[in-house]
Amino acid sequence: MNTPTPPAGINIVPFVSVDHMMKLVNHIGVETFLRELAVYIEDDFRRWELFDKTPRVASHSKDGVIELMPTSDGETYGFKYVNGHPKNTKEGLQTVTAFGVLSDVYTGYPALLTEMTILTALRTAATSAVAAKYLAPEEADTMAIIGNGAQSEFQAMAFKAILGIKKLRLYDIDQSATEKCAFNLSGKSFDITKCTTSQDAMEGAQIVTTVTADKQYATILTDNMVGAGIHINAIGGDCPGKTELHKDILLRSDIFVEYPPQTRIEGEIQQLNDDHPVKELWQVITGQIDGRTAATQTTLFDSVGFATEDFSALRYVKDKLVETEFYEELDMLADPDEPRDLFGMLLRAESA
Amino acid sequence: MNTPTPPAGINIVPFVSVDHMMKLVNHIGVETFLRELAVYIEDDFRRWELFDKTPRVASHSKDGVIELMPTSDGETYGFKYVNGHPKNTKEGLQTVTAFGVLSDVYTGYPALLTEMTILTALRTAATSAVAAKYLAPEEADTMAIIGNGAQSEFQAMAFKAILGIKKLRLYDIDQSATEKCAFNLSGKSFDITKCTTSQDAMEGAQIVTTVTADKQYATILTDNMVGAGIHINAIGGDCPGKTELHKDILLRSDIFVEYPPQTRIEGEIQQLNDDHPVKELWQVITGQIDGRTAATQTTLFDSVGFATEDFSALRYVKDKLVETEFYEELDMLADPDEPRDLFGMLLRAESA
Numbered sequence: 186m187n188t189p190t191p192p193a194g195i196n197i198v199p200f201v202s203v204d205h206m207m208k209l210v211n212h213i214g215v216e217t218f219l220r221e222l223a224v225y226i227e228d229d230f231r232r233w234e235l236f237d238k239t240p241r242v243a244s245h246s247k248d249g250v251i252e253l254m255p256t257s258d259g260e261t262y263g264f265k266y267v268n269g270h271p272k273n274t275k276e277g278l279q280t281v282t283a284f285g286v287l288s289d290v291y292t293g294y295p296a297l298l299t300e301m302t303i304l305t306a307l308r309t310a311a312t313s314a315v316a317a318k319y320l321a322p323e324e325a326d327t328m329a330i331i332g333n334g335a336q337s338e339f340q341a342m343a344f345k346a347i348l349g350i351k352k353l354r355l356y357d358i359d360q361s362a363t364e365k366c367a368f369n370l371s372g373k374s375f376d377i378t379k380c381t382t383s384q385d386a387m388e389g390a391q392i393v394t395t396v397t398a399d400k401q402y403a404t405i406l407t408d409n410m411v412g413a414g415i416h417i418n419a420i421g422g423d424c425p426g427k428t429e430l431h432k433d434i435l436l437r438s439d440i441f442v443e444y445p446p447q448t449r450i451e452g453e454i455q456q457l458n459d460d461h462p463v464k465e466l467w468q469v470i471t472g473q474i475d476g477r478t479a480a481t482q483t484t485l486f487d488s489v490g491f492a493t494e495d496f497s498a499l500r501y502v503k504d505k506l507v508e509t510e511f512y513e514e515l516d517m518l519a520d521p522d523e524p525r526d527l528f529g530m531l532l533r534a535e536s537a
Numbered sequence: 538m539n540t541p542t543p544p545a546g547i548n549i550v551p552f553v554s555v556d557h558m559m560k561l562v563n564h565i566g567v568e569t570f571l572r573e574l575a576v577y578i579e580d581d582f583r584r585w586e587l588f589d590k591t592p593r594v595a596s597h598s599k600d601g602v603i604e605l606m607p608t609s610d611g612e613t614y615g616f617k618y619v620n621g622h623p624k625n626t627k628e629g630l631q632t633v634t635a636f637g638v639l640s641d642v643y644t645g646y647p648a649l650l651t652e653m654t655i656l657t658a659l660r661t662a663a664t665s666a667v668a669a670k671y672l673a674p675e676e677a678d679t680m681a682i683i684g685n686g687a688q689s690e691f692q693a694m695a696f697k698a699i700l701g702i703k704k705l706r707l708y709d710i711d712q713s714a715t716e717k718c719a720f721n722l723s724g725k726s727f728d729i730t731k732c733t734t735s736q737d738a739m740e741g742a743q744i745v746t747t748v749t750a751d752k753q754y755a756t757i758l759t760d761n762m763v764g765a766g767i768h769i770n771a772i773g774g775d776c777p778g779k780t781e782l783h784k785d786i787l788l789r790s791d792i793f794v795e796y797p798p799q800t801r802i803e804g805e806i807q808q809l810n811d812d813h814p815v816k817e818l819w820q821v822i823t824g825q826i827d828g829r830t831a832a833t834q835t836t837l838f839d840s841v842g843f844a845t846e847d848f849s850a851l852r853y854v855k856d857k858l859v860e861t862e863f864y865e866e867l868d869m870l871a872d873p874d875e876p877r878d879l880f881g882m883l884l885r886a887e888s889a
Contacts (some may be wrong), residue, residue: 195630196555202868203548207886215883242594244609246642251614253605257596262603266616266638268645274876278547278644282870286618290598292630293620302871306879335873338880362877369881515867516554518634519654521687524626525714527658528690529721531567534559 196520201299201502205511209502210303212509216346219339223311223347225497230315233467235259236493240447248272250424256492262288263496265301269424271398280335280398281305287499294518297503301495306336308498309490310343312443313418316486317348317392319469319476320441321416325391326351331383331405332397332421333357333366340394340420341370352376356386357397384410395429396420408433413481420488424451430485432456438485441466441476443494452487463487548872553651553854557863561854562655564861568698571691575663575699577849582667585819587611588845592799600624602776608844614640615848617653621776623750632687632750633657639851646870649855653847658688660850661842662695664795665770668838669700669744671821671828672793673768677743678703683735683757684749684773685709685718692746692772693722704728708738709749736762747781748772760785765833772840776803782837784808790837793818793828795846804839815839 201209210218229236237257244251249270256263267283274280283301288294317325328350330337334357344350353375357363367377380386387393387410395405398421408431411417417438421429430453440463442448449459466486469476477484506512521530553561562570581588589609596603601622608615619635626632635653640646669677680702682689686709696702705727709715719729732738739745739762747757750773760783763769769790773781782805792815794800801811818838821828829836858864873882 200867203871204868204886207883210883211887237596239594242591242605242607244589244607244614244642246609246611248643249645251607251609251640251642251645253594253607253616255594255596255603255605257598257603259598262596264605264618266647268640270645273644276644277876278646279871279873279876279879282646284647284869288603288620290596290603291600291622292625292628293601293603293622294630294634295618295636300869300871303879303883334877335879342880365875365878365881369878369884515552516556517636517652519555519631519652521631523717524629524631525686526717526721527631527655527687528694529717531559531562531655532721534556535563 195294196516196518197514198295198298198517199506199512200515201506201512203300203303206300206303209505209509209511210307212511213505215342219307219311219314219343219346222307222498222501223315225501226308226312226315226494227470229493229497230467230470232258233493238444238492240450241492254492254495256496257290260290261500262290263499265492265495267301267305285495285499287503297499298515298517299499299502304498304502305495306339308494309336309420310339311347312494313340313394313420313486313488314343314347316441316466316488317344317416317418320484320486321348322391322414322477322480325416327354327390328352328392328394329354329356329386329390330394330396331356331386332395333362334396334398336396336420337366338369340396341375342373344392345375350392354378354380354386354388354390356380356383392416392418394418394420397429403429404431405429406434407431411483413483415483417483417485418488419453419485425455428453428456435485438483439464440485440487441469442487443489443491447491448487448489451489453485454487547646548868548870549866550647550650550869551858551864552867553858553864555652555655558652558655561857561861561863562659564863565857567694571659571663571666571695571698574659574850574853575667577853578660578664578846579667579822581845581849582819582822584610585845590796592802593844606844606847608848609642612642613852614642615851617844617847619653619657637847637851639855649851650867650869651851651854656850656854657847658691660846661688661772662691664846665692665746665772665838665840666695666699668793668818668840669696669768669770672836672838673700674743674766674829674832677768679706679742680704680744680746681706681708681738681742682746682748683708683738684747685714686748686750688748688772689718690721692748693727694725696744697727702744706730706732706738706740706742708732708735744768744770746770746772749781755781756783757781758786759783763835765835767835769835769837770840771805771837777807780805780808787837790835791816792837792839793821794839795841795843799843800839800841803841805837806839
């Protein structure tokens, strides 16, 4: 029988476990990781038009949602599996867990499998900071963070690494969350104020990050709380029926989004008419449209997270693995000596 | 800080490698595996109406396609990643590689990750045999297999295990493929005839399985080759632009399909009008409609593969792992002591 020699190790897919991801992030350093990741995210926003884009494929249940987020730039394909289960926290589980895969479009073979719970937290924060680079007031140095859960510290670190934010004003309805956030960020060169109300948190902040969970149509910010010139980084309004901002804030803000067809379903703007004008972040990054144009402008980044950002994160991790050993090799792809001889491989395994 | 104790081992996802899948299949025995898997497939076809069904999410390129196939029965969610790259064979790679995930809908947490290249070959064959149970002529004992590639032996084994097929008539345009198939099936109690034309292969066969690849709108079977009473198990017409049967055969056959919205795009019936009548396999299995009703009837199972079949296969493998040790444990899900303390987990890993 003709048995051509396949490329060596084609059955193997590199896998980055949670432990390896933590080692990788700590090896690089959280701030450097966020800064480098932000470059990949910006690069891919610049290449926006060549991506194969589709709204995420969601499977809803009464307890939560499981989503697949695929995209491709024509050479590389990536997707993320992610769940969203707000009730999980009470049961000692993560609201969001995720893993992702990067593949070679030419062969269809997976080239990377990685945990993405930690990586999603990092990419979400890096994306927020990239948007703020174009939208926040000049020389902003103070950020309010309303909602001090799992994503809050990552947001703080990204805004420090990428925008130089030093002063944080933290608020959560659960004070223990604020304590946890402040504790984790101690020693990271922040000037931290623990606030007792969201109004208090807004005092003197040029940027406000809203990142609450577990609320349906909540009003974390009311219109009177948001002064002129503020940049709102709205993270927590990220699925149908879940928003954080009063509609009046939206009506007087310039709204910037990732992928309008998805944001109109999942973001803060689900409260508005389908034809309410929004601006696309990628066009700001490429310079096709303006970001912030005036000191008194209220800007809103209505972030829901998009597949290209995960794609950027997967690309970055894959590139970093070349230099490190923070992965293991998974025997994931059947690799018979002769491609048509899958059954023969099974037979030979039996006699072996 | 309040740190509730999460369930033990929630970071772990069982992973079935290619090696473990081969060990599992050989431990159970190929025929027993196919028979037991067929029961799961039939059970899920009986529960058809409660599944969350969607056409596969495909990313096409000039070299092939990468697809995600999700489904859910409300309690369990499953998806398969699968590529289709006909040109891969020439490069020593598989045309189709796959892996799959099963998750708990209640928590959104993945509960199984497994190779599915081998498993897809098994579920495709088991599904064909399930369909043939309802559609093939009574007391059929001879099957022609046209196309003797990677799927051919699995089809033969499934038809033996589930329908008692003993006589095989093999044909491929590449004679070495036929030699490989016959060699692999020697010692499996078949009466095998290696044929030199597809006409020859059809002699005396009550069932014909067409399972060729790498052809665009090929005509593997012409109208005059198919006598009355034959059951056609058409596997190879499975993506847009790829068919195996002459249209005239379709016009005089009773056509049975898995999920009409998908089959009309991908199956043999892409050659027909969108309103051409087809019958759904699940309704045959539940007894709502008839399968074969007459000895002279030409029946066609226009198989393209559907997400529920992968779901059945994932369920079966997961159940089988309980009894065996053919898996490893992947540290895939971030599991901080306190769910909101993802960043703290990263910090503690650094100091550890």
